[in-house]
Amino acid sequence: MSDSGARRPIFSQEETTYELKIPHLKRLFKFLIPYKKWLLLTLVFMFVATVADLISPYLLKQAVDIYIPKKNFKGILIIGFLMILMLFINKECSKNKIQLANRTGQMVLFDIRKALFDHIQNLSFSFFDRNSTGRITVRIVNDVNTLNNLFTNGIVNVITDMSTLIIATVIMFSINFKLALVTFSVIPVFLAVLFATRNAIKRNWRQVRRKISNLNAYIHENISGIRVIQAYVRQKVNRSIFKEVIDDVFLSWMKAVKVNGIFAPAIEVCSMIGTLIIYFYGVKLLKINGVTVGTLIAFVSYLDRFWRPVVTLSNFYNQLLVASASSERIFEVLAIEPEIKEDENPVYIEDFKDRIEFKNVWFAYKDKEYVLKDVSFEIKKGTMVALAGVTGSGKTTIANLLARFYDPQMGSILIDGIDLKKISFKSLRRLIGIVQQEPFLFSGSILENILYGRPDAKFEDVVRVCKFLGIHEFISELENGYDTQVSERGTRLSTGQKQLICLARVMLQNPPILILDEATASLDTQSEIMVQNALSKVMKDRTCVVIAHRLSTIKDADLIIVMEKGKIKEMGNHQELIKKRGIYYNLCMSQIKFVKAS
CATH class of the missing domain: 1.20.1560.10 (ABC transporter type 1, transmembrane domain)
Structure with missing residues (x-):
């Protein structure tokens, strides 16, 4: 009785007094x-x-x-x-x-x-x-x-x-x-x-x-x-x-x-x-x-x-x-208005040419509770930038702002000198591809899931992308190949297989900018190797923003940005940050000790 009584407030949220309005x-x-x-x-x-x-x-x-x-x-x-x-x-x-x-x-x-x-x-x-x-x-x-x-x-x-x-x-x-x-x-x-x-x-x-x-x-x-x-x-x-x-x-x-x-x-x-x-x-x-x-x-x-x-x-x-x-x-x-609105006269960008800039960005999910504080950095075209730091330091928030799922309260984010708020949603989403930690598949066939972002693509294009990622063979071995039906969230497939299909969905659009948000965090060792091999192919000659805890994922980045409590504490490549013996060094050492202990 006490258990159910403790839970009852969760279920009593509907209005119980009706008035004729x-x-x-x-x-x-x-x-x-x-x-x-x-x-x-x-x-x-x-x-x-x-x-x-x-x-x-x-x-x-x-x-x-x-x-x-x-x-x-x-x-x-x-x-x-x-x-x-x-x-x-x-x-x-x-x-x-x-x-x-x-x-x-x-x-x-x-x-x-x-x-x-x-x-x-x-x-x-x-x-x-x-x-x-x-x-x-x-x-x-x-x-x-x-x-x-x-x-x-x-x-x-x-x-x-x-x-x-x-x-x-x-x-x-x-x-x-x-x-x-x-x-x-x-x-x-x-x-x-x-x-x-x-x-x-x-x-x-x-x-x-x-x-x-x-x-x-x-x-x-x-x-x-x-x-x-x-x-x-x-x-x-x-x-x-x-x-x-x-x-x-x-x-x-x-x-x-x-x-x-x-x-x-x-x-x-x-x-x-x-x-x-x-x-x-x-x-x-x-x-x-x-x-x-x-x-x-x-x-x-x-x-x-x-x-x-x-x-x-x-x-x-x-x-x-x-x-x-x-x-x-x-x-x-x-009556709820979208907080993220397209500009009345949006700018259509055909391609990413030069750089991404974060200029004095402040952001809070709730009023004045800032999770990013005066963040400024640049990402040059063709480079890999990794975001490091403990959970809650603001890494995923940076990715969400770059994809313009949210807008900063102060500061600005620019692509090729154009504020994200001025860029049309369609061209921005075409420029940026996102692979999230939790892969999500919709009910339907594997082919429909891969075509989700580009439904007009030819089947030959889908096969080409899957062969490039090394997943064509496992899909072909399923009972109906690409027409194999998957239930909601793709529960028939392993987490690694779902992540690879999500990666194929992103790559079919061929975005010049790729955001990887803990893309291998929830995978077992064998699945991680499969996904990492696919990612290494995808990331080549592409501008990448990588969020990861594992050293193996970020040590080869051109630039590593170390976050702590919403602020940038360190920036540099792996060797430079190790020499500083600061936050990044401590993160690496703690991870190495954990691996040895396990």
Whole structure:
């Protein structure tokens, strides 16, 4: 219990108090504008279906009051034919209404989800630093899904139900004003029940949504961390926590259903009371001023059609509450501006010609907590520059700034004298290739993964790159060669094989500048040798920025920059830095001692 209790705050991050926020709903409904013709056509079908449905009781009244007493068989046949026709029109128009409403709703959801996905794709790395994958996924999937009922059925249904209520009421008052007035005397009773139960229903379903959110969060976390779970044999403990989480869902759901169950019977009771009033008062009117049997039958039918939509309308407010909360979270993401923006008039660079310059660069991931402090250095074309230092010294940050995943708060970074902020994203990404410590492959074939950055490349180009890197043979030996499917993150392959495929993906673009961020750090000895052999071919005659802890990787660099607490402490080649007997020397000695000890 204490274990799960300690974890519960992680799962209770979703908003639990919903308020109806009209501006968000107005903005949400703007997504309907491109489909206004489809929506109008849906409403036409809806109106025709409603009218056809409400004509039937009146036709029945005419049959009972006029044609049946006179035994007018022809009139009865005509009424029967008209009722069948009204039923046919109602069903056909209802079918078309449902199809169009769902089509329009799904297109709106498609547009909202696409807008979210497109926007998130262009957000800066800082956004992903602050938000977990699960939280982002919830915005694109869950929050948009909660709008499904509102857009596919909710809006059209509420208009249908309002139309039914209004038309039925008008017809009932036109048939007999007194009987209608007495019949609707039960409405205050219904409103009292509605206001008494609405808040309780709303509160309980909010709790259900929060518990389901907790459940989704816990499942996502467990699937993501399954290797750690099994490594620490946590299955039994996690199963206990999961049982508590799903128990919470079950109990909150049953409580909500119990409270919600009060409302439907209340509607039935109100409807029954209304029907009894019609019969009781109607029978009196039959004797007093000639209310007909057909009128009573019509009133009962209209009353049934009156109460049917009431439940839907009463639930519509809850739909609006959920939609308001979801739209707030959706628009909250859409309102986030990318911190890294392309210049309005970007410079397109065809090739890297001379040098890279860092000039007095200061950078902080959080305000004023600088991880780089007044960093300045140059990288000449065709040279290999290594970044050395302990973990957290700022090496990877320099690589991220060079790739312009972030912008420095102060100072500037230039390529051939042009500030990175002025260079177009497309040409900058074409100039710079990055091989990261953790290789990432997408679900699909090996060929698709290699072609990821250059999908228009020919298969012959892919084979040429793979042969150059020495990986063509191992790929060809797989069951389907280059068409072999790999699962998410390439779990079918060894880490070394995944890294080589990622390297092939980079090399297919043939970038003049290459960033190697701990590219061999997570590899075993044999895989490291394979990758190092490939890297030695790739790095030849190319400008390279290498981040590595291992001496064997960086000792041949033209320039080694030693970082400590965000500052450059030493610069020079391997021999020069060894002679200084400073930080770099101590790093090398500690590594040599570790190797000897092992």
